[in-house]
Amino acid sequence: MREQLSNYVERVLYTPEQIQARVKELGAQITKDYQESRADFLLVGILKGASVFMADLMKEIDLDVEIDFMSVSSYGSSTVSSGDVRIIKDLDQHIMGKDILIVEDIIDTGYTLDYLKKNLLSRGAHSVKVAAILNKAERRVTEVEVDYVGFDIPDEYVIGYGMDFNQKLRNLPYIGTLNPVYYRDKQ
Ligand code: IMP
Numbered sequence: 662m663r664e665q666l667s668n669y670v671e672r673v674l675y676t677p678e679q680i681q682a683r684v685k686e687l688g689a690q691i692t693k694d695y696q697e698s699r700a701d702f703l704l705v706g707i708l709k710g711a712s713v714f715m716a717d718l719m720k721e722i723d724l725d726v727e728i729d730f731m732s733v734s735s736y737g738s739s740t741v742s743s744g745d746v747r748i749i750k751d752l753d754q755h756i757m758g759k760d761i762l763i764v765e766d767i768i769d770t771g772y773t774l775d776y777l778k779k780n781l782l783s784r785g786a787h788s789v790k791v792a793a794i795l796n797k798a799e800r801r802v803t804e805v806e807v808d809y810v811g812f813d814i815p816d817e818y819v820i821g822y823g824m825d826f827n828q829k830l831r832n833l834p835y836i837g838t839l840n841p842v843y844y845r846d847k848q
């Protein structure tokens with residue numbers, strides 16, 4: 662028998678309504694900030710975690726944007742982030758001269774984001790900024806600026822709204838903490 666999703670959740674952190682309200686605010690701010698730029702505007706969603714946030718955020722940006730996706734992973738152990746980031750799926754297009762907004766689910770150590778920012782800037786992007794629905798500032802190892810943050814959270818493992826536990830639970834419509842029963846398998 663399959664487990665119901667709610668059995669995996671210890672505590673609801675953000676309801677769908679709270680998330681939608683915050684994403685609306687982020688979209689409005691981004692619309693304002695990018696209105697004056699003449700460069701092409703490209704949203705780069707980082708698969709798979711940011712897929713849900715990306716779908717919501719793009720609908721709240723009232724500007725003519727293009728979208729693309731990248732998939733990256735860290736070398737070594739799958740749960741402990743390392744500085745070595747590898748591109749699994751690259752962008753479909755050149756980004757020379759474009760305004761790039763990286764759309765991420767959560768910034769943890771900052772390794773992934775630091776790599777992505779440097780990588781995209783090195784391809785000649787006009788600008789590279791970042792939007793993340795969650796930010797775990799306490800966990801930061803690499804200093805990296807996050808331009809648009811949905812919610813700042815403490816160091817707790819979260820699931821839902823695109824974020825996974827062992828590749829599952831991404832379809833949970835809210836953001837919650839993982840039931841401690843499952844912690845043992847986490848790392
Ligand atoms: P980092 O900032 O390079 O350490 O890695 C960030 C990535 O790790 C995120 O994009 C997520 O995919 C994943 N991640 C970090 N913390 C969590 C969490 O609490 N739940 C689910 N995924 C997480």
Ligand code: MG
Nearest residue numbers: 707708710766
């Ligand atoms: Mg991710």
